[in-house]
Amino acid sequence: MQKSIIDLQHLQLILGNRTILQDINLTIHEGEFIAILGPNGAGKSTLLKLLLGLYKPTSGSIQILGKSPKKGNNEIGYAPQHRTLEADLALRARDVVGFGLDGNKWGISMPNDHRTKSINNALKEVDMLHLADMPVGKLSGGEQQRLLIAQALLTNPKILLLDEPLSNLDISHAQAIVTLITKIARSRNITVLLVTHDVNPLLSSINNVLYMANTRSAIGKPEEVITSKQLSELYGSPVEVVTTKGRIFVIGQDL
Amino acid sequence: MLELFNHQFIQYAFIAGTLITIICAIVGYFVVLRAQAFAAESLSCVGFTGATGAAIFGLSSLVGTFLFTIIVALGFGAFGKRIKGRDIEIGMVLSFALGLGVFFLKLYTTNATEAVGILFGSILSVTTNDLYLSLFTGIAALFTLTIIFRPLLFASIDPEVAEARGVPVTLLGIIFMVLLGVTIAEAILVVGVLLVFALLIAPAATAQHMSNRPVTSILLSVALGLGFTWGGMLLGLFFHVPVSFFIATLAALSYLVAVPLFHLVSPHLYSPLPHGGMEQ
Amino acid sequence: MFDVLQYSFIQNAFLASFLVAIIAAVVGYFLLIRGLTFAGHALSHIGFAGAAGAVLIGVDPVVGLLVFTIAAGVGIGILGRVLKERDVTIGIFLTLALAFGILFLFLYRGYAEQAYSILFGTILGISTLNVIITAIFSFIVLGVLLFLFRPLLFSSFDPEVAEARGIPVKALGILFLILVAITVSMSVQVVGVLLIFTLLVGPAATAMRIVKNPYLAIGIAMLLGIIYSWVGIFIAALTNLPVSFFIATLSFGTYIIVRMVEPFLQKHYA
Numbered sequence: 171m172q173k174s175i176i177d178l179q180h181l182q183l184i185l186g187n188r189t190i191l192q193d194i195n196l197t198i199h200e201g202e203f204i205a206i207l208g209p210n211g212a213g214k215s216t217l218l219k220l221l222l223g224l225y226k227p228t229s230g231s232i233q234i235l236g237k238s239p240k241k242g243n244n245e246i247g248y249a250p251q252h253r254t255l256e257a258d259l260a261l262r263a264r265d266v267v268g269f270g271l272d273g274n275k276w277g278i279s280m281p282n283d284h285r286t287k288s289i290n291n292a293l294k295e296v297d298m299l300h301l302a303d304m305p306v307g308k309l310s311g312g313e314q315q316r317l318l319i320a321q322a323l324l325t326n327p328k329i330l331l332l333d334e335p336l337s338n339l340d341i342s343h344a345q346a347i348v349t350l351i352t353k354i355a356r357s358r359n360i361t362v363l364l365v366t367h368d369v370n371p372l373l374s375s376i377n378n379v380l381y382m383a384n385t386r387s388a389i390g391k392p393e394e395v396i397t398s399k400q401l402s403e404l405y406g407s408p409v410e411v412v413t414t415k416g417r418i419f420v421i422g423q424d425l
Numbered sequence: 426m427l428e429l430f431n432h433q434f435i436q437y438a439f440i441a442g443t444l445i446t447i448i449c450a451i452v453g454y455f456v457v458l459r460a461q462a463f464a465a466e467s468l469s470c471v472g473f474t475g476a477t478g479a480a481i482f483g484l485s486s487l488v489g490t491f492l493f494t495i496i497v498a499l500g501f502g503a504f505g506k507r508i509k510g511r512d513i514e515i516g517m518v519l520s521f522a523l524g525l526g527v528f529f530l531k532l533y534t535t536n537a538t539e540a541v542g543i544l545f546g547s548i549l550s551v552t553t554n555d556l557y558l559s560l561f562t563g564i565a566a567l568f569t570l571t572i573i574f575r576p577l578l579f580a581s582i583d584p585e586v587a588e589a590r591g592v593p594v595t596l597l598g599i600i601f602m603v604l605l606g607v608t609i610a611e612a613i614l615v616v617g618v619l620l621v622f623a624l625l626i627a628p629a630a631t632a633q634h635m636s637n638r639p640v641t642s643i644l645l646s647v648a649l650g651l652g653f654t655w656g657g658m659l660l661g662l663f664f665h666v667p668v669s670f671f672i673a674t675l676a677a678l679s680y681l682v683a684v685p686l687f688h689l690v691s692p693h694l695y696s697p698l699p700h701g702g703m704e705q
Numbered sequence: 706m707f708d709v710l711q712y713s714f715i716q717n718a719f720l721a722s723f724l725v726a727i728i729a730a731v732v733g734y735f736l737l738i739r740g741l742t743f744a745g746h747a748l749s750h751i752g753f754a755g756a757a758g759a760v761l762i763g764v765d766p767v768v769g770l771l772v773f774t775i776a777a778g779v780g781i782g783i784l785g786r787v788l789k790e791r792d793v794t795i796g797i798f799l800t801l802a803l804a805f806g807i808l809f810l811f812l813y814r815g816y817a818e819q820a821y822s823i824l825f826g827t828i829l830g831i832s833t834l835n836v837i838i839t840a841i842f843s844f845i846v847l848g849v850l851l852f853l854f855r856p857l858l859f860s861s862f863d864p865e866v867a868e869a870r871g872i873p874v875k876a877l878g879i880l881f882l883i884l885v886a887i888t889v890s891m892s893v894q895v896v897g898v899l900l901i902f903t904l905l906v907g908p909a910a911t912a913m914r915i916v917k918n919p920y921l922a923i924g925i926a927m928l929l930g931i932i933y934s935w936v937g938i939f940i941a942a943l944t945n946l947p948v949s950f951f952i953a954t955l956s957f958g959t960y961i962i963v964r965m966v967e968p969f970l971q972k973h974y975a
């Protein structure tokens with residue numbers, strides 16, 4: 171029996187006067203690779219923030235690694251979507267990755283071999299070592315995304331939360347990132363939750379899909395969850411799912 | 426109170442002040458519409474350099490201000506969209522302009538009062554030459570504004586559609602910049618380099634929160650501006666305190682009070698006009 | 706020519722500007738990374754009103770500067786980034802601050818001279834007491850910045866991830882603005898309210914175009930600031946022309962040169 175790593179019971183979240191999540195129940199096990207899908211505003215990023223302790227649930231419980239979520243948990247790695255950065259920013263790739271190591275500690279980093287080595291290893295793992303001294307503003311979206319992932323991995327987390335790492339990347343770059351994440355996750359036995367708009371590049375890597383819509387959710391194998399029947403039930407209105415050439419498309423909705 | 430108006434300097438002050446306020450109110454409407462407040466601030470700092478540097482060429486500070494602001498305004502107009510987002514560069518240029526200004530000032534006068542006059546206004550010491558110059562340029566500016574009014578409004582609200590309809594958007598942009606330069610030089614005379622916002626932006630910004638319709642907005646802007654200027658001058662004369670202080674305070678307080686007030690009274694009224702690509 | 710260096714008022718000026726250049730470099734780097742250069746501008750204008758008010762009630766202008774800028778800094782910190790888009794609102798607040806500044810000064814007898822010196826700096830007239838005050842505050846600012854360096858840098862780059870890693874992002878932001886306020890107050894003594902950019906932003910902006918390593922960039926910014934100030938003071942002492950003009954020219958000139966040379970520096974990275 172696989173260990174339960176994330177457990178949500180009757181989770182409810184109301185922000186302002188909007189109910190984002192209503193009665194979410196699910197369990198995620200150690201080592202699973204989960205894609206989180208759903209339309210905009212469904213609460214996908216919000217769910218990640220709940221797991222990080224950045225939001226508190228209105229009611230219900232969250233157990234992550236056997237405890238309630240709290241900020242500053244080194245066992246959870248988090249990489250948000252890369253943003254466009256000023257080209258003149260005086261920060262190098264290795265500086266950004268270095269934040270993952272000691273960015274949250276007071277004082278300044280004294281140069282030492284151990285630190286440099288750890289950062290170099292992290293850069294190597296995401297295939298960015300050759301760009302270590304480049305200013306971050308000059309890197310492409312895909313390259314910046316790799317840095318953020320390397321940063322998140324530096325505390326040797328057990329869970330990796332990735333918020334739309336594939337958006338704004340073209341197909342080949344997106345595929346490369348997926349391959350990278352899969353490789354890392356398998357070799358370190360990390361549980362991965364990845365929010366995305368398009369599940370297709372991930373179909374061969376993921377275990378389960380968590381589909382969120384209309385304040386509710388459904389979790390299970392892709393072929394079980396992303397069906398016309400299941401999604402129509404979730405949305406509360408007719409939704410059509412089309413599978414062709416091994417790819418899944420949801421008609422009339424953001425996937 | 427009315428015997429005040431027997432004095433020439435007060436007559437000059439009111440005549441020049443009234444005309445300049447009117448121009449500022451109208452041009453200011455467009456500045457707020459086109460989101461070019463930052464450019465306005467830059468031009469006024471540059472005005473300081475022109476005013477103090479004028480002495481080198483034996484010109485009056487008003488002429489120096491005009492020349493310099495117009496030249497730089499043309500530069501801004503020429504650079505066009507490439508200026509956007511260049512806060513640091515513009516900030517550096519402004520600082521240098523001010524530094525140059527203080528250098529000129531020290532070279533030609535050890536009188537700190539003159540610096541203060543340029544920085545905070547000298548409407549009560551307008552010379553006859555200055556009066557005629559400002560009246561002349563002011564009327565020319567108003568005239569130009571009347572001619573370009575409709576296409577400028579169109580180009581400011583929706584530059585892409587305007588261009589498609591044959592409006593020379595870029596050219597109008599340059600003409601407007603020059604107009605702005607002239608207007609700011611005039612505003613400097615009344616309230617000084619540092620308080621230009623009070624005459625140029627405050628009345629127009631307040632008016633735009635009170636009404637969505639261009640003509641109404643502009644008329645309101647003029648009315649507010651005149652209120653600030655006349656009120657400011659009278660209060661200043663009465664209390665023997667710099668006029669620009671009162672003008673600026675009246676203007677600023679009106680904006681800060683009126684905006685939330687109008688927001689509460691009719692929230693639907695405030696809908697920012699679309700800016701198209703006009704951000705500066 | 707060099708015997709001018711023997712005078713204590715020159716030595717005071719050198720010492721004070723040295724300290725200011727150091728803290729301005731660090732603060733300036735962070736202002737640029739966080740996109741808050743407008744805050745430096747705003748704080749110095751608001752500081753003007755404070756300085757003028759202090760003169761009116763017979764107190765050292767630096768006290769007025771500190772009180773007003775710190776209060777404004779906290780205000781900006783609490784109101785958050787919302788303020789950045791509101792050019793007009795900020796401009797109107799600044800106009801009000803400047804207007805009151807000139808009123809306060811007008812009510813004080815020697816007002817034109819005081820106005821001039823607050824607006825353009827009076828480093829050559831700095832008293833020994835003020836040098837000591839500058840030293841104390843500079844050490845405090847530098848010490849706190851060294852302590853906050855890593856989490857501040859991290860939260861400047863990515864506030865979301867930083868918060869997830871347990872960094873108190875909002876509190877740090879407010880604390881940073883207080884440090885900016887103090888630095889602005891100290892810098893006003895050297896270059897005055899109107900030219901604050903030349904020392905606060907200029908050196909850091911220039912350094913950031915030369916190197917991309919944060920520590921090196923700050924180090925170079927410190928060096929540049931010290932050079933600009935010392936050369937400016939020296940020439941001003943000899944020619945009796947305003948210090949702030951020379952600092953502004955050096956700051957601006959160096960920036961332009963570096964900008965033009967920059968494409969050739971880039972080849973280093975290709």
